[in-house]
Amino acid sequence: MIFAGNNENMLPKEIIKKYNIASPRYTSYPTILDWNRKSMNVEEFRAVFEAEERGKNKTTSVYIHLPFCESLCTFCGCHKHITKRHSVEKPYVDTVLKEWEMYEQMNGAPIKVNEIHLGGGTPTFFSAQELERLIKPIVKNAEQEGLYSVEGHPNHTSKEQLKTLFNLGFKRVSFGVQDYSPEVQKAINRIQSFDQVKQVTNIARELGYTTISHDLVFGLPKQSLENIIDTVQKTLILKPDSISLYSYAHVPWVKGTGQRGFSEEDLPSDKTKRKLYEKAKELLLNAGYIEIGMDHFALPEEQLAVAMKSGKLNRTFMGYTASNTDRMIGLGASAISEYEFGYAQNEKNIKSYQEKIQNNDLPVVKGHIHSPADRSLKRHILNLMCNFETQYCDKSIVNQQVNKFNEEFITFEKDGIIEKRDGKIAITEDGKPFVRNVCMTLDPYNNNKMESNRFSKSV
Numbered sequence: 001m002i003f004a005g006n007n008e009n010m011l012p013k014e015i016i017k018k019y020n021i022a023s024p025r026y027t028s029y030p031t032i033l034d035w036n037r038k039s040m041n042v043e044e045f046r047a048v049f050e051a052e053e054r055g056k057n058k059t060t061s062v063y064i065h066l067p068f069c070e071s072l073c074t075f076c077g078c079h080k081h082i083t084k085r086h087s088v089e090k091p092y093v094d095t096v097l098k099e100w101e102m103y104e105q106m107n108g109a110p111i112k113v114n115e116i117h118l119g120g121g122t123p124t125f126f127s128a129q130e131l132e133r134l135i136k137p138i139v140k141n142a143e144q145e146g147l148y149s150v151e152g153h154p155n156h157t158s159k160e161q162l163k164t165l166f167n168l169g170f171k172r173v174s175f176g177v178q179d180y181s182p183e184v185q186k187a188i189n190r191i192q193s194f195d196q197v198k199q200v201t202n203i204a205r206e207l208g209y210t211t212i213s214h215d216l217v218f219g220l221p222k223q224s225l226e227n228i229i230d231t232v233q234k235t236l237i238l239k240p241d242s243i244s245l246y247s248y249a250h251v252p253w254v255k256g257t258g259q260r261g262f263s264e265e266d267l268p269s270d271k272t273k274r275k276l277y278e279k280a281k282e283l284l285l286n287a288g289y290i291e292i293g294m295d296h297f298a299l300p301e302e303q304l305a306v307a308m309k310s311g312k313l314n315r316t317f318m319g320y321t322a323s324n325t326d327r328m329i330g331l332g333a334s335a336i337s338e339y340e341f342g343y344a345q346n347e348k349n350i351k352s353y354q355e356k357i358q359n360n361d362l363p364v365v366k367g368h369i370h371s372p373a374d375r376s377l378k379r380h381i382l383n384l385m386c387n388f389e390t391q392y393c394d395k396s397i398v399n400q401q402v403n404k405f406n407e408e409f410i411t412f413e414k415d416g417i418i419e420k421r422d423g424k425i426a427i428t429e430d431g432k433p434f435v436r437n438v439c440m441t442l443d444p445y446n447n448n449k450m451e452s453n454r455f456s457k458s459v
Ligand code: SF4
Pocket: 068, 069, 071, 072, 073, 076, 077, 078, 080, 120, 121, 122, 153, 176
């Protein structure tokens, strides 16, 4: 095992402490807490959709939220419902299909789906038959093979499910690994062996999935440097095409996150947490992976790496993606849709979501309609999050923000977080973990709102 950290690039601990503050992950801009329709009027949503989306030949991604899980992982921040009753599958699929019909009607023409992502919850909670019944009508108008991906739980993913999805066009699967250490797995109530992950990874590979991704998490309760080294080394044995290395987002104040199974003392300190990330990153880079954005790594030929090299990397509610469709329609309880005009989120409560659809009501309950300034800042924040730099001109809104917070930007420069020259803000190599802090200073909704309980910390 390797324990000596190559910490030459690490910023001094005072700097890490200074910038390790609560900050948004910018999977949307504005962040969901700052959306301007706290309760969305469905008629308004329908009107904007019909004015800007209807009948056009837009490229479309579909995100389907499948919220059920058999047991609760105590680190989880997702919208999920814990049950072992599989009788919930059929009515849920019926509801999502009815919701899809409503979108096709509003669109005024069949929607040609380019991409699908199944997220959760545990999408593989659903049987192969129910998954097939769900996907077939949604992809019926697709003209060519799209980018279809699914999140799989290593303990609950069968060959039959993977094969069914593969035959429907799914070529990407991500498995939630988190950490292999028994003490960490016990603390987060997610017990799964290396052999289990190896088995599902090999099945997916043999079936022909082209991108197999493993999701790891750093900063988990009880996680030590030895644990992360062991986890990364085991991951390297299976050599997934891409790896997400997520920072554990400790937000126990958010209702329903389930983050109650351990105490604050079980969490690594900020400094240790940073070391966990740096060590994992070092091992992954040494093994030939390329760092993508803030928290992803990929082999050089993998789609995310190719997208990053060609400047086409994107960031959505699903994190970094090579997807660049005109819109993303979210289906299912709590699902979020993204359009050029803004965002919309569905009812989170499964029963209420189903009731709305049964009553022929769209289940959209909140959202955001972009102003011209939002559109411009969204582009700049995406540039920073995906390419670590953004160019702006004299009278732009970014320039106004830079002037307003000039002292802060000068401090970012002095602390080695950014380089600012010729109308360009560029994040330095050492500053990459703090890209969220720079984005937050550009974000007028978040200026002067550094309350600690709005977001998780940067590292
Ligand atoms: S981490 Fe995944 S499997 Fe665990 S409770 Fe959350 S959504 Fe369910």
